[in-house]
Amino acid sequence: MRLSVLSGLLILGAAQSVNAASIYAGEAKAAAVCSQCHGIRMPSADAPFPPLAGRDMDYLKTALKQYRDKTRKSDIMNAIAGSLSDDDIGNVAAYYAKLKP
Ligand code: HEC
Numbered sequence: 001m002r003l004s005v006l007s008g009l010l011i012l013g014a015a016q017s018v019n020a021a022s023i024y025a026g027e028a029k030a031a032a033v034c035s036q037c038h039g040i041r042m043p044s045a046d047a048p049f050p051p052l053a054g055r056d057m058d059y060l061k062t063a064l065k066q067y068r069d070k071t072r073k074s075d076i077m078n079a080i081a082g083s084l085s086d087d088d089i090g091n092v093a094a095y096y097a098k099l100k101p
Pocket of ligand 1: 029030035038050051052063073077
């Protein structure tokens with residue numbers, strides 16, 4: 001009885017740290033790669049780059065997977081998404097979805 005409560009807490013704790021870790025990893029990736037074009041919070045006014053902050057996480061994931069498998073065409077984004085793993089996509093989507101637009 002006692003043991004199962006404890007392992008429940010451990011599982012909860014682990015799930016939370018995975019979530020925090022993926023946002024952190026997404027932030028690092030975004031700062032290194034994506035922000036050059038998309039900006040961290042605000043795209044520069046005259047750039048043709050869509051803003052990502054605060055967008056729906058599933059929308060971002062779907063868009064990145066479509067760029068990666070080239071069902072959505074963009075020379076720039078096809079090249080960038082081509083080198084992203086599923087984890088990278090999940091991480092950056094989690095990060096940008098959490099950002100305030
Ligand atoms: C070299 C510039 C550049 C970089 C770097 C870049 N992007 Fe993009 N991104 C673009 C452009 C241009 C578009 C618009 C493409 C189109 O017309 O579909 C775009 C579109 C997108 C979209 C679709 C947005 C929408 O409104 O549908 C997502 C999501 C996205 N980028 C995510 C990322 C992520 C995540 C990274 C980093 C891993 C990244 N981009 C890095 C230029 C860039």
